[in-house]
Amino acid sequence: MVDWATRPASAADVEAVAELRAVVLRADLERLGRYDEQRVRRRLRDGFDPAHTRVIEVGGAFAGCVALRPAGDAHWLEHFYLSPHLHGGGIGSAVLRELLDRCDRDGTRVRLNVLRGSAARRLYERHGFTPEKEDAVDVFMVREPAGAALGSRG
Template sequence: MEDWGLRQAAATDVEAVAELRALVLRADLERLGRYDAQRVRQRLRDGFDPAHTWVIETGGAFAGCVALRPAGDCHWLEHFYLAPDRQGGGIGSAVLRELLERCDRAATVVRLNVLRGSPARRLYERHGFTMRTEDPVDVFMTREPSRPNPAPRCRSGRT
């Protein structure tokens, strides 16, 4: 797996993220009859919050992004996009694992939605997400926090 890192997003990252979103979602949105080149970018711009977004970098260059937005009793995993030439090498799994570990430490439920038929759903299922509901476009998934195994009980050595 290629070295990767996360950095806090800045407002100036919005256009790079919007372009990546349009590229990554295009095939799934076209399959669902929902692709609109301007709308796919504008929806990202309208919901972009650098305070809860990280840029994924490989070799110091932009490779993707992910957001983890607090919302009441849970966090929403959003805008998780990885450049196509970076997919399939374990970076997405590593990023997701790191974010989920943070949520596990805080005992926080994580929710997300993924487009119906998207191969990304398998990634989320491998990391413990389960389908809650779906509509003609989206599948809504939830992951409960992992509970650490209780410490082994000490034995007194008596029989």
């Protein structure tokens, strides 16, 4: 695996993240009949919050991002995108493991949604996420903090 690091996001990162989102989600959105070149970028811009977002860098260059937003009884894992040429190299797993370790230490449940049929679902399942519900487009998943007693958080 190549060396990677994260840094806090800034408002200046929004366009790079919006473009990466369009690239990463295109095949799944097209398969679901939901791809719109403008909407895919606009939805990111509308929901981008640098305060809860980390930019992933490889060799000092932009390679992706991930957000962990507090909300109610959990944190939402959002906008987790990695440049396609880096998929399968272990960076996504390492970034996710780092975030989840922090949530485990804090005793925090994590939720996310992933597009139906997306290969990313397997990554999330390997890290302990289980489906809660799904609709025609998304699968909503949850992960209890490691060490939490079953039924104690809900």
